C-alpha cells in the first residue's frame with residue numbers, strides 16, 4: 001500500500017450544556033453532537049524514512065504544519081505507541097472552517113488516525129481509535145464515530161443515538177475564528193458559581209428523545225448552547241447574525257464555541273432557499289449547505 005485517503009466530518013452541537021469547572025480545571029459537558037457532510041480529507045502517503053510531514057490545501061493554509069497541528073500529533077501518537085518504523089507524508093484538503101466551533105482540527109486528527117491505521121496495517125478497531133483520539137482532543141472520538149451521539153465528560157464519553165430523519169442545515173461561517181479557551185474564560189466570569197452546585201450540568205434528555213422520535217419542531221425548541229452568551233461578549237457580531245438567522249428555518253444556534261451559526265431547516269429545498277437568502281443578507285459571510293447526520297471518519301481510497 002502506497003497511500004490511503006480518509007475523510008472526517010465537521011460537527012454541530014444541537015445542545016451544549018456546560019457545568020462549572022471541576023478541580024482538574026475542565027468543564028463537564030452534556031452535549032448532543034451531529035456529524036455534517038462537510039468533510040476534511042487526509043491523504044497519508046508512505047515515505048522511506050521515519051519523518052512525519054504535512055501540507056495543507058483549501059482553508060487553513062496558515063495553520064502550523066509541525067506537531068502543533070493535530071493531524072501531525074495523531075500520526076506521531078500512532079507511530080510512537082505502536083513502534084512503527086516508517087514515517088508518513090500527510091496532505092490535508094481542508095473544507096471545515098478553522099476555529100469555527102465545528103471541530104475542524106479534531107476531524108483532521110480523526111482522519112489521520114483512520115488513514116495511518118490502514119497505511120501501517122495496525123488493525124486497530126474503531127473503539128481503540130476513539131480511545132487514542134481522546135488523548136489528542138475531546139472532540140476527536142466523535143469525529144471518528146460520526147452520526148448522532150450524546151456526549152458527556154469533556155464530550156469524549158459517547159453514546160450513539162438512533163437516527164430518525166435526515167437534517168438539512170445552513171451554516172454561516174465567519175472569516176475570523178474564535179478561540180475556544182477564551183469563550184470558556186468568559187463563561188466562567190459570567191457564571192454565578194455561588195448558586196450552582198459544582199456537580200450540576202443541565203441534561204439533554206428531552207432533546208435526545210425528540211431526535212429519536214424525529215420530532216423536528218421539538219428538536220428546534222430544545223436546541224440550546226450555553227456558550228452563546230459568553231461568545232457574544234467576546235464577539236458581539238455573533239448575536240446579530242444569530243438574531244437574523246433566527247428568522248429562517250426551524251431554529252438557529254451557535255455551533256460549539258462559535259462563531260459559526262447553524263440553521264436547522266425543514267427539508268433540503270427549504271434549506272437551499274434559506275442559504276440563498278442568507279448569502280444575500282450577509283455577503284461578508286460564507287454560507288454553506290450541509291446535511292446530517294453524516295458518517296464518521298472513514299477510508300475513501302487505498303492505492
Ligand code: ATP
Nearest residue numbers: 069070098099100101102103104105108139180256
Ligand atoms: P472545536 O469545535 O473542537 O472547539 P474549532 O472548530 O473551534 O474546534 P479548530 O478548527 O479545530 O477549532 O481549530 C482550533 C485551533 O486548533 C486552531 O486555531 C489551530 O491553532 C489549532 N489546530 C491544530 N491543528 C489543526 C488543524 N488540523 N486544523 C485546524 N486547526 C488546528
